Amino acid sequence: MTPRPRELARNLVLGVSTAAGMAAEDPSLLLVQAARRLPTRVRHGVVRLLLAGAPSPQRRAVGAWLGGHDGEARELLSAVLTGARPGSHPVLAEIGVLLDVPGAHLAGSRATAARAALRRGEVSRAVELARGTPLAARFASERCAMTPGHDLRTLPAAALSAASTAGTAGTAASPPRALHVLTNSFPHTPSGYAVRSHQVLLAQREAGVAVEAVTRVGYPITVGKAFARHRDVVDGVGYSRLVPWRSARTPGARLQQQLEELRPLARRYRPTVLHTTTNYTNALVTRALARELGVPWVYEARGVLEDTWVASFPPHLREAAAASEKHALLRARELEVACSADRVVTLSEVLREDLVARGVPRDRTRVVPNGVDGRLLEVREAPAAARWALGLPGEGFWVGTVSSLVAYEGLDTLLRAVALARAEGVDVRAALVGDGVSAPGLGRLSEDLGLGESVIMPGRVTTAQAERWYLALDAFAVPRVDSAVTRSVTPLKPVTAMALGRPVIASDLPALREVTGGAALFSQAESPESVAQAILRLARNQDARDELAAAGRAEAAQRTWNSLGRRYRAMYEEVVSA
Incomplete structure (x- = not known):
C-alpha cells in the first residue's frame, strides 16, 4: 500500500537526514x-x-x-x-x-x-x-549503552501514576494483551527472526491473546523502505512503526527516542504484558516502558549476542574476540537485562541451561522452541515436481538450504561436500537460497570447485517462494560450524523442512540434535567428507530417505505453533496475576 502524503513526507525527511548525518560523520x-x-x-x-x-x-x-x-x-x-x-x-x-x-x-x-x-x-x-x-559521541554512547547499570530516563513519579492506568485494560481473569517490541518484521524483512516473530504473534492470537507489534525507531525507513506505511497488517497482525521526523544521532539517544515514540502507542493499546527479544537494546526500552506502565515484561533470548559476534570473525581471530572487552561487556549486559525480566523465554533447553548457569533464576525461565505451521504437515509434493514448478531440472539429487548466507552456517563445507559426492559419480546438485555477506564468496568457491550449473543461488526469495524451494530439495542441509553460538542456538529452518517431509542432514551439535529431536542424519561439523558421506547415503537409498522424512515429520507434528501459543498464554497469565 502507498503511504499517505504525511507519512511519505516524514519518511523522506527521515531518510535524507539519516543519510546526510552518516555522510557528514563517516x-x-x-x-x-x-x-x-x-x-x-x-x-x-x-x-x-x-x-x-x-x-x-x-x-x-x-x-x-x-x-x-x-x-x-x-x-x-x-x-x-x-x-x-x-x-x-x-x-x-x-x-x-x-x-x-x-x-x-x-x-x-x-x-x-x-x-x-x-x-x-x-x-x-x-x-x-x-x-x-565526528565519531566521538557515537562511540562513547555505544559503550555507555552496552555497560551494565546504564538505564533510560523514565517519567517522573507524578507522571508514572497517570501512565500506570495503561495496564488496567486486562486483569488476571481476562485474556492478556501483549505488546511485542521487535527489531524488524514482515513484510519488509523476510528473515528467520521475522518469521518466528510473526508465527509467535499468530499463535498467541489463536490462543486468545490480544497482540500488537511495534518495531525499532526509524525502521523500515532506515533500511531503505522509503515508501513504507507507518502501520502494516499481515495476516491480521498489526505492526506499528516509530517514524520520527529526524533520528537521534547516537545509539543511546536513539533508544531514548524509541521509548518516547513508543509511550503514546502503548498508552493507546493498554497492554497487560510487554514482550521483547534479544538483544539488550530492545530490553532497555521495554524494561523502562514496563516500569512506567506498571506491567510485567518478558525477554525472549533467541541467541547469545556475544557469541554470535565472535562467530562473525575468521577462525584465527575468534579466540582474541572471545577474550575482548566487547565480549565481556555484551555478556554482562545480556545477563543483567535477563535477570531483570519477569520471565525469560529461550528456544532450547541447551540455551536455558546456559543462562541458568550464568545466573538467571531457573524459575523465571521457560522454553518455547521453534515451531511449524500445522498446514505444512499436510503438504505432499515430490521434489522433482517442485523443481519443475521453479523451472529447474527434475533429475539429480538436490541438497541445500533456505537461509541467511553467513559464515557460521557452514555452507562452504556443503559446497565442498557436493564436489566430493559428484566425484563419486553421483549427480548431486545444490541450491543455496537466500542472501548474506557470505554470498559472493560462496559463488566464487562454487566456481573454483568447478560445480558450474550444478549449484543454484537464486538470492533472497519471498516467504511464499521459500516453501517451494524447501519442497524442491531431496535433502535439507544444516552444516553449521562448531562454535559457541551454534552449539546453543536452535534454527527454525530444519523444523520447517521436517514438517514438509524433507530429510535433514545436520552438523552433530547439541542445539541441532535438540531442535530435530534426533530425527536427522548427523555429520561431523566442518568436515566435507562427513557431509558428502551423508549425502551419498541418502542419494543412493530411497528407503533411507523415506524413513528419515517420516521420522522428521512425526517430530515436527509435536511442535505446531498452535500448541506453543498456549504456552505463551499460560506464561502471560502467570506473570500478570503475580
Missing part, C-alpha cells in the same frame, strides 16, 4: 556500506568496469572484494596499504578493516583507526581514538 564507511548493498547484477557490472583493461592494484583490490574474492582482496590490500601514508587510502582502509587486514587502519583516518579498534572488541580504546572526530 563518508568513507557510508561509501563502503553502500557498495556492499548493491544489487547482485549491479555489483557484477561494477566489478567488470573495475577490472577492465589493465587495472591498478587498488582497482583490482576493490573489484576482488566486491566480487566476493575476499582472500585475493586481502592479499592485494595488504600489499597496497603496507607502508602507505596515514590518510592516503581512506576507502581501501575501510575495506581492509572489514577484511581484518593487519594494519589497514594506518592508511585511513583517525576515525578508521577507532573503528578498527571497535571491530577488534577494544571498546575503550575505540572511544579514546575517536576523540576529536
Whole structure:
C-alpha cells in the first residue's frame, strides 16, 4: 500500500537526514556500506568496469572484494596499504578493516583507526581514538549503552501514576494483551527472526491473546523502505512503526527516542504484558516502558549476542574476540537485562541451561522452541515436481538450504561436500537460497570447485517462494560450524523442512540434535567428507530417505505453533496475576 502524503513526507525527511548525518560523520564507511548493498547484477557490472583493461592494484583490490574474492582482496590490500601514508587510502582502509587486514587502519583516518579498534572488541580504546572526530559521541554512547547499570530516563513519579492506568485494560481473569517490541518484521524483512516473530504473534492470537507489534525507531525507513506505511497488517497482525521526523544521532539517544515514540502507542493499546527479544537494546526500552506502565515484561533470548559476534570473525581471530572487552561487556549486559525480566523465554533447553548457569533464576525461565505451521504437515509434493514448478531440472539429487548466507552456517563445507559426492559419480546438485555477506564468496568457491550449473543461488526469495524451494530439495542441509553460538542456538529452518517431509542432514551439535529431536542424519561439523558421506547415503537409498522424512515429520507434528501459543498464554497469565 502507498503511504499517505504525511507519512511519505516524514519518511523522506527521515531518510535524507539519516543519510546526510552518516555522510557528514563517516563518508568513507557510508561509501563502503553502500557498495556492499548493491544489487547482485549491479555489483557484477561494477566489478567488470573495475577490472577492465589493465587495472591498478587498488582497482583490482576493490573489484576482488566486491566480487566476493575476499582472500585475493586481502592479499592485494595488504600489499597496497603496507607502508602507505596515514590518510592516503581512506576507502581501501575501510575495506581492509572489514577484511581484518593487519594494519589497514594506518592508511585511513583517525576515525578508521577507532573503528578498527571497535571491530577488534577494544571498546575503550575505540572511544579514546575517536576523540576529536565526528565519531566521538557515537562511540562513547555505544559503550555507555552496552555497560551494565546504564538505564533510560523514565517519567517522573507524578507522571508514572497517570501512565500506570495503561495496564488496567486486562486483569488476571481476562485474556492478556501483549505488546511485542521487535527489531524488524514482515513484510519488509523476510528473515528467520521475522518469521518466528510473526508465527509467535499468530499463535498467541489463536490462543486468545490480544497482540500488537511495534518495531525499532526509524525502521523500515532506515533500511531503505522509503515508501513504507507507518502501520502494516499481515495476516491480521498489526505492526506499528516509530517514524520520527529526524533520528537521534547516537545509539543511546536513539533508544531514548524509541521509548518516547513508543509511550503514546502503548498508552493507546493498554497492554497487560510487554514482550521483547534479544538483544539488550530492545530490553532497555521495554524494561523502562514496563516500569512506567506498571506491567510485567518478558525477554525472549533467541541467541547469545556475544557469541554470535565472535562467530562473525575468521577462525584465527575468534579466540582474541572471545577474550575482548566487547565480549565481556555484551555478556554482562545480556545477563543483567535477563535477570531483570519477569520471565525469560529461550528456544532450547541447551540455551536455558546456559543462562541458568550464568545466573538467571531457573524459575523465571521457560522454553518455547521453534515451531511449524500445522498446514505444512499436510503438504505432499515430490521434489522433482517442485523443481519443475521453479523451472529447474527434475533429475539429480538436490541438497541445500533456505537461509541467511553467513559464515557460521557452514555452507562452504556443503559446497565442498557436493564436489566430493559428484566425484563419486553421483549427480548431486545444490541450491543455496537466500542472501548474506557470505554470498559472493560462496559463488566464487562454487566456481573454483568447478560445480558450474550444478549449484543454484537464486538470492533472497519471498516467504511464499521459500516453501517451494524447501519442497524442491531431496535433502535439507544444516552444516553449521562448531562454535559457541551454534552449539546453543536452535534454527527454525530444519523444523520447517521436517514438517514438509524433507530429510535433514545436520552438523552433530547439541542445539541441532535438540531442535530435530534426533530425527536427522548427523555429520561431523566442518568436515566435507562427513557431509558428502551423508549425502551419498541418502542419494543412493530411497528407503533411507523415506524413513528419515517420516521420522522428521512425526517430530515436527509435536511442535505446531498452535500448541506453543498456549504456552505463551499460560506464561502471560502467570506473570500478570503475580
